[in-house]
Amino acid sequence: MRDCYLGVDIGSISTKGVIIDDRNKIISSAYIWTEGNPIEAVRKLINILKKRMPRGYKVKGIGTTGSARKLIGLMLGANSVKNEITAHAVGTMAFHPDVRTILEIGGQDSKIILIKNGIITNYAMNTLCAAGTGAFLSSQAKRLGIDVEDFGEFALKSKNPVKIAARCTVFAESDLVHKAQVGYPKEDIIAGLCKSVVINYLNNVGKGKKIESPIVFQGGVSKNVGVIKYFKEVLGCDVIVDDNGHLMGAIGAAILSRKNKTGEEYELQTKNIKFETKGFECGGCANNCELLRIYKNGKLIDSWGSKCGKY
Amino acid sequence: MYNIAFPQMGDYCVPAYFLLSNILDANIIKAPKITNKTIELGFKYSPDFVCTPFKYTLGTMIECLDMGADTLIQYGGGCRYGYYAELQEKILNDLGYDFKMINLVIEGRINLRRINKLLKQIDSKYSKIKSIYYSFITLKMIKYMDEIDDFIRENVGFEVVKGSFEKLKEEMLIKFGNVKSYHELKIIYRYFLNKFKCVKVYKPDDRLRIGIIGELYTLMEPFSNYYIEKELAKNNIEVKRFTNVDYLFLRKSKRMKKYLKNNPYVKYSMGADASDNVANCQYLCENGYDGIIHIKSSFCTPEIGVMQVISKIAESYDVPIMFFSFDGQSSETGFKTRLEAFYDMLEMRKNK
Numbered sequence: 001m002r003d004c005y006l007g008v009d010i011g012s013i014s015t016k017g018v019i020i021d022d023r024n025k026i027i028s029s030a031y032i033w034t035e036g037n038p039i040e041a042v043r044k045l046i047n048i049l050k051k052r053m054p055r056g057y058k059v060k061g062i063g064t065t066g067s068a069r070k071l072i073g074l075m076l077g078a079n080s081v082k083n084e085i086t087a088h089a090v091g092t093m094a095f096h097p098d099v100r101t102i103l104e105i106g107g108q109d110s111k112i113i114l115i116k117n118g119i120i121t122n123y124a125m126n127t128l129c130a131a132g133t134g135a136f137l138s139s140q141a142k143r144l145g146i147d148v149e150d151f152g153e154f155a156l157k158s159k160n161p162v163k164i165a166a167r168c169t170v171f172a173e174s175d176l177v178h179k180a181q182v183g184y185p186k187e188d189i190i191a192g193l194c195k196s197v198v199i200n201y202l203n204n205v206g207k208g209k210k211i212e213s214p215i216v217f218q219g220g221v222s223k224n225v226g227v228i229k230y231f232k233e234v235l236g237c238d239v240i241v242d243d244n245g246h247l248m249g250a251i252g253a254a255i256l257s258r259k260n261k262t263g264e265e266y267e268l269q270t271k272n273i274k275f276e277t278k279g280f281e282c283g284g285c286a287n288n289c290e291l292l293r294i295y296k297n298g299k300l301i302d303s304w305g306s307k308c309g310k311y
Numbered sequence: 312m313y314n315i316a317f318p319q320m321g322d323y324c325v326p327a328y329f330l331l332s333n334i335l336d337a338n339i340i341k342a343p344k345i346t347n348k349t350i351e352l353g354f355k356y357s358p359d360f361v362c363t364p365f366k367y368t369l370g371t372m373i374e375c376l377d378m379g380a381d382t383l384i385q386y387g388g389g390c391r392y393g394y395y396a397e398l399q400e401k402i403l404n405d406l407g408y409d410f411k412m413i414n415l416v417i418e419g420r421i422n423l424r425r426i427n428k429l430l431k432q433i434d435s436k437y438s439k440i441k442s443i444y445y446s447f448i449t450l451k452m453i454k455y456m457d458e459i460d461d462f463i464r465e466n467v468g469f470e471v472v473k474g475s476f477e478k479l480k481e482e483m484l485i486k487f488g489n490v491k492s493y494h495e496l497k498i499i500y501r502y503f504l505n506k507f508k509c510v511k512v513y514k515p516d517d518r519l520r521i522g523i524i525g526e527l528y529t530l531m532e533p534f535s536n537y538y539i540e541k542e543l544a545k546n547n548i549e550v551k552r553f554t555n556v557d558y559l560f561l562r563k564s565k566r567m568k569k570y571l572k573n574n575p576y577v578k579y580s581m582g583a584d585a586s587d588n589v590a591n592c593q594y595l596c597e598n599g600y601d602g603i604i605h606i607k608s609s610f611c612t613p614e615i616g617v618m619q620v621i622s623k624i625a626e627s628y629d630v631p632i633m634f635f636s637f638d639g640q641s642s643e644t645g646f647k648t649r650l651e652a653f654y655d656m657l658e659m660r661k662n663k
Contacts, residue, residue, distance in 0.1 A: 082651075085648070086655040086656070086659075119663050120660075121631065121660075286346035286349070287346040
């Protein structure tokens with residue numbers, strides 16, 4: 001029996017999971033939509049991962065990351081629960097040891113991580129709004145009647161991308177509608193959108209950061225060839241897109257769980273475990289904390305959101 | 312008899328209450344602790360783009376007025392803070408509250424003669440001598456509190472029994488609130504200092520040390536910064552903070568005069584605490600701190616000006632720096648994710 005480690009990255013839009021062996025080789029991976037229900041999504045994910053896992057391996061550690069990391073960490077009994085930034089950097093460095101800059105655009109957040117000699121030296125994340133992230137692109141794809149997966153191909157067809165004001169999602173949308181109504185061809189508008197994502201990203205998240213190559217581009221949006229093209233064009237250098245780019249967070253989580261060394265043996269059984277969350281408002285004082293109580297098999301195991309520590 | 316109230320900031324309501332209740336024959340209202348309700352009230356009636364402390368203090372004032380206050384005290388300072396009193400008075404009047412606003416600072420200056428006159432109107436038996444004596448005790452009390460706080464910040468992350476510092480501090484503040492004389496204050500202070508030093512701590516040599524700088528209200532009112540210091544302490548980090556009331560009242564002007572002479576980074580005062588933060592940033596870089604966190608309330612103009620300067624300084628010393636902007640409506644989860652990534656990064660740097 002060989003040891004292996006499970007990493008789960010539960011994002012706002014998609015849930016990613018990998019199982020790696022002790023040499024960072026991926027032995028099983030899965031990518032599914034979260035659909036607003038992280039608990040169900042992880043249940044599905046684990047089943048898929050188990051089916052794809054070869055025999056002769058034992059899960060020795062579980063790591064979680066992404067916006068639902070705390071909840072899923074509790075559900076799976078993970079031995080490492082880490083933020084996306086650390087997980088992405090650790091995962092990427094395992095495959096590209098010389099990486100200097102990681103560009104990441106996900107469903108609702110975008111971040112930039114600068115690395116020097118194998119350690120993170122600086123990072124930034126979008127703060128106030130989700131302009132120029134995957135959620136914006138997919139909603140615009142719907143408006144134009146195109147699958148978001150085909151978006152990049154369309155963009156490549158264009159020779160003359162239109163300029164779209166991309167500071168703010170709402171304004172970009174009205175600008176886009178205007179350009180469409182004036183009669184610009186679809187591919188020019190799509191190319192313009194892809195370019196605006198790049199420019200918006202570099203102006204907001206990448207502001208004041210020294211971007212040095214090798215550059216690795218990740219996150220769901222890195223599957224969009226149009227965005228890749230404009231990143232290369234604007235930055236004036238090559239941008240590496242890993243085939244496993246969308247899994248880097250999960251890989252990082254798995255590596256972190258291995259490094260943690262506190263993991264026991266896991267069974268990966270999620271079917272028989274009843275996992276529930278209940279929200280309620282405390283009302284004990286004027287804070288009116290919104291509390292979330294988590295039940296495993298009908299037993300209260302944790303509650304979050306209390307400011308005073310009463311719960 | 313008048314009912315007097317004042318806005319809330321950190322634990323400084325204790326000395327403020329002590330001073331007012333001793334020099335005035337009036338009913339002093341203890342403002343309720345800042346809660347989400349305070350913020351909601353403040354946000355509802357404030358201009359959208361005013362800095363966040365304005366909203367917090369306005370919220371507290373409304374809560375106090377609803378509790379029966381008829382006289383409010385507000386201070387003023389070197390930035391937009393200087394206009395707080397006038398604007399808040401106007402907003403509250405428009406809301407239909409009938410009260411009297413005592414603005415301690417006018418045109419950027421504290422005029423003691425004017426304040427005396429105002430206090431005389433509240434309490435005809437008000438005595439200058441008595442108020443000088445109690446002001447002295449109050450200033451000493453603030454100094455002691457700040458010293459103890461500095462000590463706590465350095466050690467609370469390493470306490471063996473969780474919560475021992477916090478419990479002891481609560482005890483101390485209750486005792487401080489009830490002192491009768493300077494002598495008594497000194498005895499209590501020494502007693503507690505000794506007790507604080509006896510609290511068991513385990514401090515490893517390779518611990519992380521982070522300096523927090525930034526805008527004064529956000530630094531001093533923990534509710535407004537999502538208890539950043541507690542969050543850092545939970546992860547065994549030693550915290551250094553410069554800004555406290557004792558510093559602002561007594562040490563700031565002297566230190567800045569000295570600092571601004573022949574300085575490569577700033578030549579003149581940038582308003583409020585901006586140039587102090589340049590000095591603090593330089594101090595942290597030169598004294599081997601692992602990272603710097605700069606926090607401010609949204610729309611704080613002097614601090615926005617200073618961000619460029621300090622990120623340059625931090626870059627030249629190769630010290631990571633993190634910027635946070637707080638507004639009552641920013642997401643706590645987003646803040647915690649960024650903070651966690653920050654000390655993860657510092658730890659990785661340290662272990663390398």
